[in-house]
Structures are given as C-alpha cells and as structure tokens.
Amino acid sequence: MSKTLSEIAQQIKDANRKVQLIYAFNGTGKTRLSREFKQLMSPKAEGEEASSSELAAKRILYYSAFTEDLFYWDNDLGLDAEPKLRIQPNSFTRWVLEEQGQDQGIIATFQHYTSEKLTPHFSTDFSSVSFSFERGNNQQEPNIKISKGEESNFIWSVFNALLEQLISELNIAEVESRSTDAFNNLEYVFIDDPVSSLDENHLIELAVNLAGLIRSSQSDLKFIVTTHSPLFYNVLFNELNGKICYLLERFDDGSFALTEKNGDSNKSFSYHLYLKQTIEQAIADDKVERFHFTLLRNLYEKTASFLGYPRWSELLPDDRQLYLNRIIQFTSHSTLSSETVAQPTPAEKATVKLLLDHLKNSHGFWPRQGV
Numbered sequence: 001m002s003k004t005l006s007e008i009a010q011q012i013k014d015a016n017r018k019v020q021l022i023y024a025f026n027g028t029g030k031t032r033l034s035r036e037f038k039q040l041m042s043p044k045a046e047g048e049e050a051s052s053s054e055l056a057a058k059r060i061l062y063y064s065a066f067t068e069d070l071f072y073w074d075n076d077l078g079l080d081a082e083p084k085l086r087i088q089p090n091s092f093t094r095w096v097l098e099e100q101g102q103d104q105g106i107i108a109t110f111q112h113y114t115s116e117k118l119t120p121h122f123s124t125d126f127s128s129v130s131f132s133f134e135r136g137n138n139q140q141e142p143n144i145k146i147s148k149g150e151e152s153n154f155i156w157s158v159f160n161a162l163l164e165q166l167i168s169e170l171n172i173a174e175v176e177s178r179s180t181d182a183f184n185n186l187e188y189v190f191i192d193d194p195v196s197s198l199d200e201n202h203l204i205e206l207a208v209n210l211a212g213l214i215r216s217s218q219s220d221l222k223f224i225v226t227t228h229s230p231l232f233y234n235v236l237f238n239e240l241n242g243k244i245c246y247l248l249e250r251f252d253d254g255s256f257a258l259t260e261k262n263g264d265s266n267k268s269f270s271y272h273l274y275l276k277q278t279i280e281q282a283i284a285d286d287k288v289e290r291f292h293f294t295l296l297r298n299l300y301e302k303t304a305s306f307l308g309y310p311r312w313s314e315l316l317p318d319d320r321q322l323y324l325n326r327i328i329q330f331t332s333h334s335t336l337s338s339e340t341v342a343q344p345t346p347a348e349k350a351t352v353k354l355l356l357d358h359l360k361n362s363h364g365f366w367p368r369q370g371v
Contacts, residue, residue: 019225062190063191085131096161103122103126106120114150119134170218170219206232208239282352283349288352315363
C-alpha cells in the first residue's frame with residue numbers, strides 16, 4: 001500500500017528496532033525521508049528557529065545532504081580571496097572541534113579516505129578550514145579548492161568523529177559519570193548515503209567501520225542507514241545483526257512504499273532482479289525512457305560480475321559493437337548536452353526489450369511461471 005513520506009517515517013519509528021537499513025535508487029526520496037523523520041522526532045513550532053546552543057535537547061542526529069549545508073565555500077574571486085570552507089555556527093561541530101579537540105582525528109580520517117597529500121587546516125577559532133596539496137617535489141600548494149566528492153568525504157569525517165564520541169559517551173550507563181550531558185536525550189542517528197565518490201575498497205572499509213561503530217553502541221540509541229549503493233548495503237547487512245531491512249520505492253503519483261526484505265533476498269539484495277522488474281514494467285507500459293538504458297547497462301554489469309566475465313559487453317548479442325555503441329550513447333555523461341538530449345525512438349525502445357530478453361534467455365535468469 002502506498003504512503004506519504006511522513007507515513008513512512010512513522011512506520012520506521014513504530015518498528016522500534018536497533019538498526020534499520022533502507023535501500024533506494026538515487027532520487028527516490030531518501031534525503032527527504034531523513035527530514036520527515038527529523039520533523040517527526042523533533043517538530044519545530046511555526047516561526048521557531050533552530051538553536052545552535054541546545055545540543056542537549058536534540059533527540060535525533062542525522063547525516064544527509066542537508067548536513068553539508070553547514071559547510072560552504074568562501075571564494076570571492078573578485079577580491080582575490082583564498083578559497084576556504086566556512087563552517088556555519090552549529091552545536092555539533094562546536095562540540096567536536098572546540099570542546100573535544102577532534103581536529104587531528106578528523107584530518108587523519110579524511111586523508112585515509114582521500115590522500116595523505118591532501119591536508120585540511122582549521123582556523124584557530126574553527127570557523128573555517130582551508131586545504132593544501134603536497135606535490136611530487138614536497139612543495140605544498142596552499143589554499144586549493146577541493147572537489148565536491150572530497151568535500152563530502154571531509155564532512156563525513158567530521159560527522160564520524162562526532163559519532164564515535166557520542167557512542168562512547170552513551171555507553172557509560174551511569175548518566176552522572178558521563179563527561180557531558182549533550183547526548184542524554186538522543187534517541188536516533190539517521191545516516192543517509194555517506195558513500196559518494198568513494199572507490200569500492202574505501203566504500204567497503206567505511207561500511208565495515210560504520211558497522212563496527214554501530215555494534216559498539218551499548219545504549220538504547222537506534223540507527224537508520226539509507227543508501228543507493230548495493231555494495232554498501234550488502235556489507236552492512238552482513239556485518240550487522242538484529243537489523244531490519246527495507247526497499248524504499250517511489251511511484252508515479254508521488255506516493256511511496258517501504259517494503260521489508262527478509263531472508264536470502266538481502267544477501268545480494270536482489271538488486272539485479274529489481275532492475276529487471278523495473279525495465280520490464282517500463283516495456284509493458286510503453287514508457288521506456290533514457291534512464292532505462294542506464295538501468296539496462298547496470299543490469300548487464302551486475303550479471304557479468306556475478307558470472308565472472310571481465311567485460312559486461314561480452315554478454316551482448318553477436319553484433320556486440322552495434323548494441324554497445326547504442327547503450328554507451330544513452331548512458332554517457334556527454335549525452336547530457338542540450339543538443340543530444342532526446343527521448344528514445346520506437347526502434348531504440350525496441351532495443352531495450354531485445355537486450356533484456358537476450359540477457360534473460362541466454363544467461364540463466366529463472367523464468368517466472370505465467371510470464
């Protein structure tokens with residue numbers, strides 16, 4: 001049954017589980033769900049401003065695209081300013097950086113996931129951070145502007161330091177023995193897709209480290225983790241016990257469904273089967289669009305990886321180069337220019353069906369009865 005995101009948020013809250021894992025495609029609404037859940041846990045009265053000094057009153061801590069809004073670039077090129085990443089005043093970073101002095105730990109985590117040659121430099125009041133890069137001749141190139149992916153990794157490194165500290169504090173059962181009361185009211189940690197721009201090795205390592213942190217939590221703190229990455233999801237699934245697992249879907253009418261996934265379906269998350277079902281539905285409804293070529297390519301890639309083929313193109317029909325060129329044309333980033341964006345023609349839509357049927361018939365997909 002379809003629901004609104006606020007109803008999905010209530011469903012998650014009612015589950016009352018230690019760990020809840022949610023898989024969804026990008027653009028489904030994971031980040032919006034984190035906001036709905038935050039509003040459910042800590043509703044803000046109309047006209048009320050969020051206070052940056054009331055950390056102890058917070059019931060939920062969340063990491064999402066909105067977390068990144070706490071950081072913004074100050075790079076006034078007109079005044080020839082040196083680019084630096086500003087940190088908006090907020091209770092979380094102030095506690096981690098100023099009160100707990102975790103700046104060196106944040107730097108070490110960031111360099112681990114990016115490069116030892118890329119170094120953050122916090123200002124003395126922790127209101128900003130600049131970055132330098134060490135070239136091959138050991139010369140530092142100061143005040144560089146890092147990529148969006150590196151920026152996301154840096155912000156995750158800050159959040160990770162906070163997460164380590166708060167779990168450690170809440171693990172102290174006697175409230176009066178804790179060094180701070182800042183997290184006594186915290187009930188949930190909501191983590192939305194911390195894996196952007198990581199290669200597979202670091203992605204797996206981040207998932208293992210996050211799972212280890214969650215397992216180390218001995219308090220009543222609950223965790224919700226959403227992701228678009230089947231690999232990240234699978235690692236968390238295998239690393240964590242006692243979790244409940246879902247698939248989040250969005251329908252054409254703007255409604256949603258959060259479907260619990262049980263048993264063996266989580267071992268590979270049936271990701272390839274979901275891709276297959278999505279493409280089949282588009283074909284049946286005559287609604288094949290450009291992004292279905294991306295899903296088809298992803299399905300070929302997953303199948304090739306599972307079967308041990310070095311290249312997914314080896315699974316294509318005999319005239320491989322023709323079909324490869326067609327798929328590449330529709331999935332390449334270069335096709336996003338205004339001159340080349342176009343809806344698939346009837347012949348191109350037929351190609352999607354042909355290639356899907358070929359994959360199902362030639363590479364061991366189990367046929368469903370009545371299909």
